[in-house]
Amino acid sequence: MLDIEVFDSDRVSSTGKSILDALQNNNTPNIDLFVRESIQNSLDAADDSKNPFVSVEFNSGSFEAKRFNRLLGRVETRLNEKYTGVHEYLSVSDMHTTGLTGPLTQSEAKSVDKLGNWISLVYEINKTKSQEGAGGAWGYGKTIYYRLGSGTVLFYSRIKTDSGYENRLAISHVENDPENGILSGFTRIYKGLAWWGEKTDRNRTRAVTDLAKIEEILDVFDMQPYEGDQTGTCIIMPYVKQDELLKHNRDIDLETELYDDIDEYLKTAVQRWYAPRLNNELYKHGKHLRTTVNGEDVAMDVELFRTIQEMYNCANGTAKPENDLIVTKINSSNSKLTHDRSVGTLVYKMFDYSELGMNRVADAWNPYYLTNQELDEGKATRQGRVNQPMITYTRKAGMIVNYSVANKWLSSVPNTSKDKYILAMFVVNSSNGIDVDGKIFLLDEYFRKAEESDHLEWEDHDRLGTKLKIITNARNQVANTLRKKFSPEEEEGERTTVSGRLSKLLGSRLLPSNNYGKAASKGEKVGNGGTDKLIRKSHQDAIRVDYDNVSYESGRMVVPFEIEVVNEPSQVTLELRIALEKGNVTVKGFEEKSGVKSPVLFDSINVFTQSDGRTAKIEENDILVSNTAQKTKYAYSFETSEPSSRVFGNLYLIIEDKNIVPRIEREIREVRV
Known part of the structure; x- marks a missing residue:
């Protein structure tokens, strides 16, 4: 006792x-x-x-x-x-x-x-x-x-x-x-x-x-x-x-429990979090790890985690990259780094499902399930129509900090088809130093102090005496590198940033309609169903696209926009056109003349208005959709209820031919009874 x-x-x-x-x-x-x-x-x-x-x-x-x-x-x-x-x-x-x-x-x-x-x-x-x-x-x-x-x-x-x-x-x-x-x-x-x-x-x-x-x-x-x-x-x-x-332990799509024994789950969990160090004789920062569960050795028998270990060894320079793995240094301009400008190494690749040990596209043993990922609803499921990119990161200790599919490390990195997976790994250059007021700290120590109590995330901090942005800068570089590599290619084969590609597609500015500035005919009606309200055009309203936050989602281009409406309550029309050598042609006109369905079309729209600090969503029923004879969406029209309001939201475009250059034109007319 x-x-x-x-x-x-x-x-x-x-x-x-x-x-x-x-x-x-x-x-x-x-x-x-x-x-x-x-x-x-x-x-x-x-x-x-x-x-x-x-x-x-x-x-x-x-x-x-x-x-x-x-x-x-x-x-x-x-x-x-x-x-x-x-x-x-x-x-x-x-x-x-x-x-x-x-x-x-x-x-x-x-x-x-x-x-x-x-x-x-x-x-x-x-x-x-x-x-x-x-x-x-x-x-x-x-x-x-x-x-x-x-x-x-x-x-x-x-x-x-x-x-x-x-x-x-x-x-x-x-x-x-x-x-x-x-x-x-x-x-x-x-x-x-x-x-x-x-x-x-x-x-x-x-x-x-x-x-x-x-x-x-x-x-x-x-x-x-x-x-x-x-x-x-x-x-x-x-x-x-x-x-x-x-x-x-329940797969949300297959509605089944893939582990009914805690021993088998433990074996997978050890590989999940310690792939860089488990049975890895190439680990260079100390002793590697061997593990048993009820007397049975834990082997690296899950292909995904074997791949993670291979990527880790490439990042540390203890193995040469094979099978098309891409290895690149992530550098910083921070003058406080003492050895060189390297913050860490990024290793990445777009994998076919079979390379990750999956027997079929809809295999339950996929990277999302194996890493406990909760995917964004509407973007993908574990068997989904598209796959979100995934990144993992670690430092000297060799424990995986986390696996992530929707965070700042992957900002605007595109999804892939359901048989492909973008997988990336960032490994800290732990031996580099940081000079803080004459005292040298290892970069590994900075990242260690950046972890939360459960070790699952990194954020910049001032725990060494001064606030640095080393993690933020590294995160942005990683996202930019992956975005440039995997965003849709241009016709000439060059890869560009999302904002650069959008700028080329939509022009340096979103052009006003050809009738912009002209007086409206008395009693002119707008839209398929018409309206009983008289309208006139405005000269004082501007539209802006937030290029830096354009993203790709489920095969669609997501275009944030903003309009400052400074006149009376107005009707706003956003119309999609196609740029040709002799000028822009409407989607409706393109289909009528060519006889084929337009390769660029609107998919959907989200619109909000803001006035006097109040924000309201324009409901779908209040948005007039214009369709061609082939059911192609080419325009949206909606009304603002108050003057001096801000209109903002997202346009969702489907672009089936990258050689087609779309134009978005807008028309804003004052509405009065």
């Missing part, structure tokens, strides 16, 4: 609720966060032996509840009321690591900055990591252990000391249930935190170090302590529910 220490304020400043709420990610499955955090902790603790790899083992199994509950003394009765019979546990352990070193108690520490890994992980739950090249900076990632089961976590470690080896074991518990929690009523103010170990004074405990007691506790889970010259750490989470951990 172990002694209990229920939280009081001088141990940590946290509560159970704050710890459980601290992890900032609610989208990534908990089992993935567990894999990411536990492996990174092990890699950060790699020992200095000549062994070339760190070994991490995941285990799932069962245990008898009453045997475990008996260990926790004063809460045994409450635990027996909650848990009877046989339950499941999940564990992770490592070897070729230093174990959780440092003093056993805070009173033994020389300073608050030298508490060591044992106190940091077991007691100072939100303490950040400070070592160079560590996997994360915020310290909240390790709270994932408390979210997998009942909130109880067992920590066991064996370390090397000056006099030999030392075993240490303690149990922590985090909860947020003041009414029915196992800690409710223990203290005047409920905190939801407790530890078990050996009592040191009235309400203090420290780790158990007696090997016989540790063997007895580990035997509950059919585990053995480290022996010989082995050092490492084992973390056990009792009372997990595998069904709960896998409940996210």
Whole structure:
């Protein structure tokens, strides 16, 4: 039986609720966060032996509840009321690591900055990591252990000391249930935190170090302590529910669960997040990773993740690019970089589905499912008509930061057909330096401090003492590089930026109609159905296209536009025409003369008006659509309700022949009753 220490304020400043709420990610499955955090902790603790790899083992199994509950003394009765019979546990352990070193108690520490890994992980739950090249900076990632089961976590470690080896074991518990929690009523103010170990004074405990007691506790889970010259750490989470951990595992299109076994899911998750380092003898920043799940080696057997590892090795220069992989440096003009101007390396390619291990176009085992992507509704599905580009990024530690399909790294990069995938990878030049007021920091440290608590994103920051835009600039360069490579080609075979291509297609400005400035005939009517309102044309209204934000979506060109209407309530007509050598011809006229359907047409429009700070959408029923005899949309007409209003929105164009140059002409007429 172990002694209990229920939280009081001088141990940590946290509560159970704050710890459980601290992890900032609610989208990534908990089992993935567990894999990411536990492996990174092990890699950060790699020992200095000549062994070339760190070994991490995941285990799932069962245990008898009453045997475990008996260990926790004063809460045994409450635990027996909650848990009877046989339950499941999940564990992770490592070897070729230093174990959780440092003093056993805070009173033994020389300073608050030298508490060591044992106190940091077991007691100072939100303490950040400070070592160079560590996997994360915020310290909240390790709270994932408390979210997998009942909130109880067992920590066991064996370390090397000056006099030999030392075993240490303690149990922590985090909860947020003041009414029915196992800690409710223990203290005047409920905190939801407790530890078990050996009592040191009235309400203090420290780790158990007696090997016989540790063997007895580990035997509950059919585990053995480290022996010989082995050092490492084992973390056990009792009372997990595998069904709960896998409940996210459902393909939205096939309506089926692709994983019904947590062991198989763990094997995929290890590859998903550690492809750069798993079984990779070409990893150059330290020891590579080997992993087992219930005794079975985790192989790089998923083609997508083998490809990710190949891309990573090319970025680091440890392998030559093959199979048409493209490798390019991403440079910065920032004068604070000390070694060279390289921020990182981009590796990319447009892959055929078969190159990524898919047996068919609609294979459920596609890159989106394998990386837990939620695709934008209306743009693509996991079996979709189009595929969104995907990027992943990493730094020295070798953990994938994230996979993304819709973020700033991919701004305006076009979609592909459903049998093609644009896949890119950005790898930080971790060894480059940054000079901040005469102090040199590694670029890897800047990116590490840029991560959120769950390590899933990078944003520029001022945590080194000054605000830099290194990440923003790198992100823009990556997006521009991919956009130039994969946006539609021009007739002469040159690739241009989206804005450049749009400028060529639509001209340096959107031309006004040929009748612009002429007086309207008395009683002239507009549109197919006509109107009872008299209209006249305006000379004072201008249209602007936001070239920089033009994008391609599902085979369509999305053209943002804006019109400042400064006169009375007006009727606006936007008409699509085709530019020919002798001038512009209407889509309707083109089809009548040629007898064929126009290769350029409107697909849809979104329109909003803004006046006096109020924004309103012009509903579809209030937009008049003009069609040719062949049902080709070539014009939209709508009215503004107030003077001095701003009209803005998006035009969606379908361009089936890149050699055809479309023109958008507009006419604005004042409406009066």
